[in-house]
Amino acid sequence: MPVMTGAGVVRKQEAQDDERFGSSSHGPLRPYPDEMAHTVASRPVPDVETWARSALAQLGHVPGVHRAGLALAEGGGRRLLFTASDRSNEHSVEWCEVDAYEDVPLNHAVRTGEAVVGSLDDLAYLYRAFADRQTLKTHALASFPIVAAGHVQGGYVLFFDTPQRFDQPQLTELEDLGARLGVDLRRVQRATTHASRSLQAEPMPDGAHAVSYSVAADLRAVAQARHFVLRTLAAWGIEEDTADNAILCLSELVTNAIIHTDAGCEIRVVLDRDVLTTTVRDGGSTVVVDPRNVTVDPLAEHGRGLQLVDAVSTRWGSELDAVGMTVWFVLEPASTPVGRSIPQLPSM
CATH class of the missing domain: 3.30.450.40 (GAF domain)
Structure with a gap:
């Protein structure tokens, strides 16, 4: 670390x-x-x-x-x-x-x-x-x-x-x-079940832009979700590279949500002070994979989507409760802090 x-x-x-x-x-x-x-x-x-x-x-x-x-x-x-x-x-x-x-x-x-x-x-x-x-x-x-x-x-x-x-x-x-x-x-x-899992009900910072979108439990709906978010980002004036990365990560997360559940998912995209946060919440996924444990085998079926999100996004996270999985990722201008950093410490 x-x-x-x-x-x-x-x-x-x-x-x-x-x-x-x-x-x-x-x-x-x-x-x-x-x-x-x-x-x-x-x-x-x-x-x-x-x-x-x-x-x-x-x-x-x-x-x-x-x-x-x-x-x-x-x-x-x-x-x-x-x-x-x-x-x-x-x-x-x-x-x-x-x-x-x-x-x-x-x-x-x-x-x-x-x-x-x-x-x-x-x-x-x-x-x-x-x-x-x-x-x-x-x-x-x-x-x-x-x-x-x-x-x-x-x-x-x-x-x-x-x-x-x-x-x-x-x-x-x-x-x-x-x-x-x-x-x-x-x-x-x-082990936790939230009283409400609606992303639309999440609080939003003052002055932020936000949209929500429900995705049907059908892989053909992934393209529709991509188009919706792409149009939204264009309307918000998001630069092309950031929009491309957002769509790439979104496609992986939505596809995973549909494949690993019997239900669709909900998308929430928030733009707040040039920080773009995208959240995907499903109704029944039970697995999250540590991308560091994913091999480079191109035939590996699990974790490749999250490995891509880990590589492309500024940061990402997930919350797994008794109902399902919420995964989010952030894209923001690159910045690094002053100080001196040492490589990852050995794992115990």
Whole structure:
């Protein structure tokens, strides 16, 4: 897993890291309130709240941590539901809704799958407003994605009251913690039935454009869905390359939904501040494939659609519940953050 660190990385590591790290550019910084108090969001289902309390308890037991935060991606990854260990979560978890594009460490980990670690002084180089809002008790911070089935489900952030080395063993341990939380979350999602599965009922950001389309349980309907979305993207003035990639991913997801279920599916396309999010929800699919486990065998029947989506989209995700599967993908202008990244850590 790539890990982004602050500018002031321990000097004695620089010689051995020079060949492993690279640098890039970063966008404008925005404030990050200590409590991330934005729009109050409706709480997830009870089983997810149970998972959240357990996750916060596990995060709180990491040595040196005095505060932990937890975020879940929703709305095609455009929004995050956030809660923290210093909230009153005994009877019900207190969630708030935040913009996934606020430029802060946790949001970066969820958006990109890249961990962010460092001392508060180091991270102030990248996140000045965020660092200025922290209490004197915080000396270091680590934000890691929560990963399951090959993609990011959310993320967690740890506030340390003591300096941290963030050496390879510690980074591996924190990455593994995110993976374990992801497996547990996936298990909860599979057992959950949502009261309403209509994509049309999903909340939409102010000023965004959105359309929905129902696809019949017939492979011939895939072409109709493609044409509908292509016309919509043209009307919105989406550039040709982005539209082509969107149609390519959409075709794969809709085809998968029809092949693997006895029902059709629903499509939702949202354009919000030049970020295009497409969601496909079916009524009975039961399998999602980690694209990293798909071979290059051209005859492989499973996972090739998701492998293509993984390669073409900026990011993607899925939610599998007791009713069916929801898969979304995002296309946006390419950008990379300032910092130094290391290659994927070894899997355990």
